[in-house]
Structure formats: structure tokens, C-alpha cells
Amino acid sequence: MTPLPTTRHELGLLWRARPAMAGLLLAGQGLARLPGPAIRSVPGIGWVTGDPVVAREVLKDHRSFTMVGEGGVGDLWAQILGEWVRDLFDGPGHHDLRTRARDLFTERSAAELVAEAWGPVLSDVGTRLSAGEPVDIAHTARVLVGRMMIELLGIPAPAGPGPDADTSPGTAPAWPDDNGALAAFRTGERLAKLALGTATSTTLSPTAIAEAKLITDELTAGVPEAFRTAPPTRLLGRARELGLGLEETTGLAGLLMVAGTETSASAMMRTTALLVDTGEQHRLLAALAAGAAGTGPAGADTSSSATTPPGTDPWEPVVREGLRVTSPASVIGRGVSRDVEIGGARLRAGDRIMLLVWSANAAAGPFRADREYVRETRQLWFGAGRHLCLGAALARAEISALLRVLWPADGAVPLRVVRRRAARRVIVPGYEELVVARS
Ligand code: HEM
Known part of the structure; x- marks a missing residue:
């Protein structure tokens, strides 16, 4: 019997999110192991591939494939935000944007941003866990990501402080609060949900377009003010300093919102569950203990051929594995912009192709807290x-x-x-609830 590509809980998440997509991802994983062309045609979907090397080839060939044509996410955005998106997402405007935005998130600025925006919430989680209390990590991840969104987009507080608000110096700022953060996350989720059902065509209905416009207007309402006034240490202030215009910045803000909310929350909660479900938390604990004892993580498990080498941060492979095994952006779509031969198939301009990222990444094997970098997948997630x-x-x-x-x-x-409960009918698989406690 073929072993399962991942945990049964993970498979349950894929299934509850979108059963048809789960079937396609599993089939893609199976097909990638069979001899024959790496790209196949699936009726109603178009071309699909679960081969990591071919998927990367497609993503790098921007002359033959586009994200703003039918099948790509840019096509959805162009209908919502306007035709200017096509240039910003895939034309010369995109090159300009990426060149200017290259240093928007460095490892260092990202770590500082996280510490600043999440510090109090994270320390509260730590305190509750060590006191023996259960903590819902799915809820926590949504709150954290919502807070980050408010921070990045400069989303203003819904109204002025209430009459009871304590505004004396030294008290924690009242905004963002957890409820506001959750509301921001849910609004972003509503926007992403409009893309459900676009597996066969990325053309949205007029009602979906109208709803999406309302949501993006709501989410980006604070951008013009924040763009004007934010200090250069804030994202929108940095965007201004980098020479981006207001339209580009609003487009970028919309992109960040959709690309970086559900995906991050999904990876956080699912990696937590994976560490527990696979038992790999014990390997990690051994590596942490060895690190603390100064013997280096390698002392933790000499039976393993892929044990974290001494001096390596044991979290690095864990985070990478979490991203690989969960692959929150489980598929990437592209439109074919000119006839091209790739992966043993001949694709025609106007076709669409779906890259089964989850399938390609899962093929490297189950979650291991100390798995080394996998060359074929690189960071395809x-x-x-x-x-x-x-x-x-x-x-x-x-x-x-x-x-x-x-x-x-x-x-x-x-x-x-x-306790756990999978989220149903969502674009990015995840938990609605994932309560953990110390054993
Ligand atoms: C685990 C979390 C994340 C995953 C798995 C993920 C995955 C991806 C993938 C696969 C793409 C390429 C899409 C394509 O080629 O069609 C992408 C693009 C993008 N992501 Fe992320 N993402 C994550 C988090 C974030 C975060 C936190 C942000 C920022 C706040 C972000 C911002 C973006 C932007 C702006 C793009 C578009 C880049 C472009 O088109 O040039 N993502 N992401």
C-alpha cells in the first residue's frame, strides 16, 4: 500500500477546504511518480503539473506564461481594481515595482516588525501555556495576522476611543485590538473566498466584482492617509520613500492583504499541529535541549542521517518543513500567452495551466523537523x-x-x-479551531 503523503489531519484539512481540489492535489502527487509527460491535460481545468522542476520552469518563463491572463490571480485583481493592475502585476510596471520594493521585507526588518506588532500577544500566549491553560492556535494565528495587516495597511480604528478608553500615558495602545484584528482578517478572508469556484475560469460574476470592490475599498481606506503621513519605518511610509505612487501603493497593499494573511495563518497553525501529530516535536525538543546544553543540536539524535548540523538554528528546518508540507498556496495558476513546448507537452496561447504546488512539495516525504534543504522543490511554496x-x-x-x-x-x-476543527469551504486550508496545551 502506498504510504500517505502527509498526516491524515492534513489530508482532512485539504478535503474540508475544497474536496475537488484535494482530489486534484492527491492525483497530481500520484501522477508525478508515474512515467509519462510531466504536464497533463485535465478536462475542465486545463493543463496541470505536480512536477517541481517543470512548475519552476513555468514560473520563470514569463514570456510564455502570465499571471494576468485567464487562469492567473492577476486576472481576478484586474477585474476588481481596474485594468492598470495588468501592468503593475505583470508588465513593465511590475518590474519597476519589484525593483523598488526589493528591500521592503528583509530578514531583519521582518523580525523587528513581528516583535513590535506581536510582542504582547505572543507573550500572553506563552504565559497562558506555562500556566497550564489551553490556547486556540487557530484563533491566535488569525488575530496575529490581522494585527499585522492593520499595521502594514495603516487600517484606522473603527471610531474614536470610547468614553471608557484609558488613554493615560503608559497604558497599552487601544488599537489594534484583538476584535479589530479578527475583523480585518475575516474581511480579507471574505475577499479571498470570492475566488472559490475560479478553478475552471478566473472570470468573476458582476456581483462578485461589486462585492470585492466594496471589500478592498474597506480594507484600503486607511492607505491614502497612512501613505501621506506614515514614518519611513512603517511599510506605507517606506513605500512612499521608495518612490511608489499612491495607486501603486494601494495595489501593493491589496496584494499584501490577500497574499499574506490566510497563507501565513494557515502555515502557523498547521506547522504547530504537524509538530505534535508527527511526534517531530520530540526531535525538536532534543535539539533545543542540546543547544541549551551547549552540545549543539547534532548531539540530539545520532541515529538520523539528516540531523541538524552543529551550530545550525534548529528552527530553520522546522519552519522550512512547515512551509513545504503545508504549502498554503497549494496551487498557482497561469495563462499561456504564446505557444510553447514544456514538460513533454505542447501548450497553445490562450490555454491555462495549474501548478500543483502542494503535490510537488509533498513528494519529498513526510514532515521531519530536521530535513535538509530539498534541491528539487527549493522554496516552491x-x-x-x-x-x-x-x-x-x-x-x-x-x-x-x-x-x-x-x-x-x-x-x-x-x-x-x-481539540481541533477544520475550516470548511476556504481557499487556503486551515483550522477553524486548534486548541493545544502542555502535555
Ligand atoms: C506562508 C505564507 C505565504 C505563502 C505560502 C506565500 C506564497 C506566495 C506565492 C506562492 C506567491 C506567488 C504567486 C504567483 O506566482 O502567482 C506569492 C506572491 C506574493 N506574496 Fe506571498 N506568501 C506568503 C506570505 C506572504 C506575506 C506575509 C506577504 C506580505 C505581507 C506576501 C506577499 C506577497 C506578494 C506581494 C506577492 C506577489 C509578488 C509578485 O507578484 O511580484 N506573502 N506568495
Whole structure:
């Protein structure tokens, strides 16, 4: 019997999110192992591939494939925000934007941003866990990501402070608060949900377009003011300093919102569950203990051929594995812009292709806390080529910050899952609820 490509809980998440997509991802994983062309045609969907090398080739060939044509996410955005998106997302405007935005998130600025925006919430999670309280990590991840969105987009507080608000110096700022953060996350989720059902065509209905416009207007309402006034240490202030215009910045803000919210929250909660479900948290705990004892993580498990080498941060492979095995952006779509031969197939201009990113990444094997870098997949969970995830450093910093609080370097103990519930009918698979506690 073929072993399962990942945990049954993970498969359950894919299934509850979108059953048809789950079937396609699993089939893609199976097909990638069979001899024959790496790209196949699926009726109603178009071309699909679960081969990591071919997927990367497609993502890097921007002359033959486009994200703003039918099948690509830019096509959805162009209908919502306007035709100017086509240039900003894939034309010369995109090159200009990426060149200017290159340093928007560095490893260092991302870690600082996370510490600043999430510090109090994370420390509260740590305190509650060590006091033996259960914590819902799905809720926590949504609150954290919502807070980040408010911070990045300069989303203003819904109204002025209420009559009871304590505004005396030294009190924690009242905005953002957890409810506001959750509301921002849910609004972003509503926007992403409009893309459900676009697997066969990225043309949206007039009602969906109208709704999406309302949501983006709501989410980006604070951008013009923040763009004008934010200091250069804030994202929108940096965008201004980088020479981006208001329209570009609003477009970028919309992109960040959709690309970087559900994906990050999904990776955070699912990596937490994976560490518990696979038992790999014990390997991690051993590496952390060895690190604390000064013997280096390698002392932790000499039976393993892929044990983290001495001096390596044990969190680095864990975060990478979490991203690989969950691959929150489970598929990437592209339109074919000119006839091209690739992966043993001949594609025609106007066709569409779906890259089964989850399938390609899962093929490397089950989650291991110390798996080395996999050459074939590289970081395909962040895409490749000119659209490679702009927020990759931020996403890694976010996942790492949460996990380090759940399994702190000093005094980490195993966690157990107390209760869980998968999210249904969502674009990005995840938990609606994932309650963990110390074992
Ligand atoms: C685990 C979390 C994340 C995953 C798995 C992820 C994945 C991806 C993928 C696969 C793409 C390429 C899409 C394509 O080629 O069609 C992408 C693009 C992008 N991501 Fe992320 N992302 C994550 C987090 C973030 C965060 C936190 C941000 C920023 C706040 C962000 C901002 C972007 C932007 C702006 C793009 C578009 C880049 C372009 O078109 O040039 N992402 N992401």
C-alpha cells in the first residue's frame, strides 16, 4: 500500500477546504511518480503539473506564461481594481515595482516588525501555556495576522476611543485590538473566498466584482492617509520613500492583504499541529535541549542521517518543513500567452495551466523537523521567478515567532492537541479551531 503523503489531519484539512481540489492535489502527487509527460491535460481545468522542476520552469518563463491572463490571480485583481493592475502585476510596471520594493521585507526588518506588532500577544500566549491553560492556535494565528495587516495597511480604528478608553500615558495602545484584528482578517478572508469556484475560469460574476470592490475599498481606506503621513519605518511610509505612487501603493497593499494573511495563518497553525501529530516535536525538543546544553543540536539524535548540523538554528528546518508540507498556496495558476513546448507537452496561447504546488512539495516525504534543504522543490511554496513571494522573509519570521513561543528554548515541554476543527469551504486550508496545551 502506498504510504500517505502527509498526516491524515492534513489530508482532512485539504478535503474540508475544497474536496475537488484535494482530489486534484492527491492525483497530481500520484501522477508525478508515474512515467509519462510531466504536464497533463485535465478536462475542465486545463493543463496541470505536480512536477517541481517543470512548475519552476513555468514560473520563470514569463514570456510564455502570465499571471494576468485567464487562469492567473492577476486576472481576478484586474477585474476588481481596474485594468492598470495588468501592468503593475505583470508588465513593465511590475518590474519597476519589484525593483523598488526589493528591500521592503528583509530578514531583519521582518523580525523587528513581528516583535513590535506581536510582542504582547505572543507573550500572553506563552504565559497562558506555562500556566497550564489551553490556547486556540487557530484563533491566535488569525488575530496575529490581522494585527499585522492593520499595521502594514495603516487600517484606522473603527471610531474614536470610547468614553471608557484609558488613554493615560503608559497604558497599552487601544488599537489594534484583538476584535479589530479578527475583523480585518475575516474581511480579507471574505475577499479571498470570492475566488472559490475560479478553478475552471478566473472570470468573476458582476456581483462578485461589486462585492470585492466594496471589500478592498474597506480594507484600503486607511492607505491614502497612512501613505501621506506614515514614518519611513512603517511599510506605507517606506513605500512612499521608495518612490511608489499612491495607486501603486494601494495595489501593493491589496496584494499584501490577500497574499499574506490566510497563507501565513494557515502555515502557523498547521506547522504547530504537524509538530505534535508527527511526534517531530520530540526531535525538536532534543535539539533545543542540546543547544541549551551547549552540545549543539547534532548531539540530539545520532541515529538520523539528516540531523541538524552543529551550530545550525534548529528552527530553520522546522519552519522550512512547515512551509513545504503545508504549502498554503497549494496551487498557482497561469495563462499561456504564446505557444510553447514544456514538460513533454505542447501548450497553445490562450490555454491555462495549474501548478500543483502542494503535490510537488509533498513528494519529498513526510514532515521531519530536521530535513535538509530539498534541491528539487527549493522554496516552491513561495513560487519562483519574477513573482516569487515578496513577503517570504516576513512569513518565515511570523511562523518562527509563534513556534518559538509554543516551544520556548528554556523549558519547552511537549504539547498536545486538545481539540481541533477544520475550516470548511476556504481557499487556503486551515483550522477553524486548534486548541493545544502542555502535555
Ligand atoms: C506562508 C505564507 C505565504 C505563502 C505560502 C506565500 C506564497 C506566495 C506565492 C506562492 C506567491 C506567488 C504567486 C504567483 O506566482 O502567482 C506569492 C506572491 C506574493 N506574496 Fe506571498 N506568501 C506568503 C506570505 C506572504 C506575506 C506575509 C506577504 C506580505 C505581507 C506576501 C506577499 C506577497 C506578494 C506581494 C506577492 C506577489 C509578488 C509578485 O507578484 O511580484 N506573502 N506568495
